Amino acid sequence: MSINLKKIKLKIFTDFDGTISNSDVWISAFDSFIEDKTQRDELINRYNNYEISNRKVNQGDLDLVKNFSFDIFNKNLDNVLIDKTFHDFYNYCKKNEYDLTILSEGLDYYIDYILKRENLDIKFFSNKLKFSETESGQKLLCEFPFGDENCNWCGVSKRNILINNTDEFNGEVSVFIGDGESDACAVFYADIVFAKKKLASFCHKNNITYFEFFTFADVIKKLEKLKTENKLKQKQTAKVNRKDVYYGG
Numbered sequence: 213m214s215i216n217l218k219k220i221k222l223k224i225f226t227d228f229d230g231t232i233s234n235s236d237v238w239i240s241a242f243d244s245f246i247e248d249k250t251q252r253d254e255l256i257n258r259y260n261n262y263e264i265s266n267r268k269v270n271q272g273d274l275d276l277v278k279n280f281s282f283d284i285f286n287k288n289l290d291n292v293l294i295d296k297t298f299h300d301f302y303n304y305c306k307k308n309e310y311d312l313t314i315l316s317e318g319l320d321y322y323i324d325y326i327l328k329r330e331n332l333d334i335k336f337f338s339n340k341l342k343f344s345e346t347e348s349g350q351k352l353l354c355e356f357p358f359g360d361e362n363c364n365w366c367g368v369s370k371r372n373i374l375i376n377n378t379d380e381f382n383g384e385v386s387v388f389i390g391d392g393e394s395d396a397c398a399v400f401y402a403d404i405v406f407a408k409k410k411l412a413s414f415c416h417k418n419n420i421t422y423f424e425f426f427t428f429a430d431v432i433k434k435l436e437k438l439k440t441e442n443k444l445k446q447k448q449t450a451k452v453n454r455k456d457v458y459y460g461g
Contacts, residue, residue: 225373233295312335375454391411405423408426
């Protein structure tokens with residue numbers, strides 16, 4: 213039996229780096245503080261080859277940072293551009309009363325900085341940037357307050373947050389929007405998936421139904437089409453996957 217369209221409430225979850233922002237903010241913002249680019253490239257390659265986790269690549273990258281300065285860091289952030297259609301998407305969600313949440317493997321500091329710059333009031337879950345004083349100076353640390361206690365791979369469990377913040381038993385439908393490796397787990401549990409770049413390839417290889425997008429204008433257009441066709445519905449395979457998580461599978 214289909215869900216009554218009038219009762220449907222979308223819970224929309226989106227990645228930040230490379231999805232809302234046009235580039236990987238972490239890479240570009242810290243680049244000027246990292247002298248050993250070769251070591252950084254090796255670290256990223258190991259991550260891309262699934263040899264090390266999100267947590268290890270995040271802290272490993274911060275360990276390469278030298279002579280950190282907030283003044284320079286903020287200037288780097290000022291050069292970060294976001295999808296030119298994201299403001300339209302933000303207003304679209306507000307108009308339709310769709311809950312919009314950012315799920316990011318990035319850092320709270322720069323996400324908050326960019327959102328405030330853009331006058332965007334959006335709840336987000338991310339890793340936290342912390343500092344520790346050592347004999348050699350200030351050390352940057354990455355803390356993981358939104359991880360899964362049974363999984364040390366991801367800093368932020370996008371899967372858990374999506375599931376815990378979507379009330380499927382009252383007809384809520386989850387939408388996930390992303391572009392990269394850190395989004396791969398969540399797409400198995402979302403009812404509707406929008407993907408680009410590496411995430412689109414991952415979905416294709418793993419037989420996960422998705423809609424390819426290039427800008428958030430594409431997402432608006434597709435959601436409106438699905439709404440007109442009465443296809444904003446929970447996906448059976450995603451429901452089964454979520455049920456497995458509920459019961460410890």
